[in-house]
Amino acid sequence: MDSGGHYNPRTVEEVFRDFKGRRAGMIKALTTDVEEFYQQCDPEKENLCLYGFPTEQWEVNLPAEEVPPELPEPALGINFARDGMQEKDWLSLVAVHSDAWLQSVAFYFGARFGFDKADRKRLFTMINDLPTIFEVVTGSAKKQTKEKSSENNGNKSKSSSKGVRKHLVTSAHPCIFLGFFKIIFNIIIVLFIAHALVTIEGPYIWSE
16 A cells, blocks of 8 residues: 555665655654544554555555555554553554564665665665654654763863863973973073182182
C-alpha cells in the first residue's frame, strides 16, 4: 500500500528524500495527529498498519493484498495492542516499528537500484543524522540536543580557559627571563666595581 504510486527513487539523494517524507508523515501521526491516529487504530478492526508516504502524509490501513508486496510492509496489527498498554508505551512501540520499516524501505531501494558500499554508507550516514521517530515521540531527541549543546559549550569554555592560561604563561616567560638577566647583570656590575676598588686602593693600603 503506497500512495506514492510507482515512484521509485534511484539515487542516494532521492532515497533520502523519500525517507524524510515518510518519516515526517509518521511523526505527524504519532504527535500532532495523535488523537486521530489513536481513534483509527480500533482493536476491533482487522490487522492494521501505519503507512508513511513520501508526501509527508500518513494512513492507517490494511496491508497490501499482493504477495509479495511492491515494498516491504510495516508492522502488522498495531491496533491490537492499543488498549492493553499505556498510551505512551503503545505509541513508543509503534514508533520503534516505524523506524524499522523506514530503514527497510530505504535499503530496499538501495538494493533494488544497485547501491554500492559507498552509496549505502552515505545513505546510512544521512539517515543516522536525523533523530529516530522513537526519539522524537519519547522526547529523547530534545534531551540529546540539549546535552550536546551543553557539552559543546563546556568544551568551548575549557578551550577558552586553557587558551587564557597558555597566553598568561607564554606572556610571562619574557618577563621572567628579563628580570633574571637584570639581576645577573647587576651582580656582575657590583663585582666589577668591587674588583676595581680593590685593585686601585690595594697599593695605598699596603703603603700605609
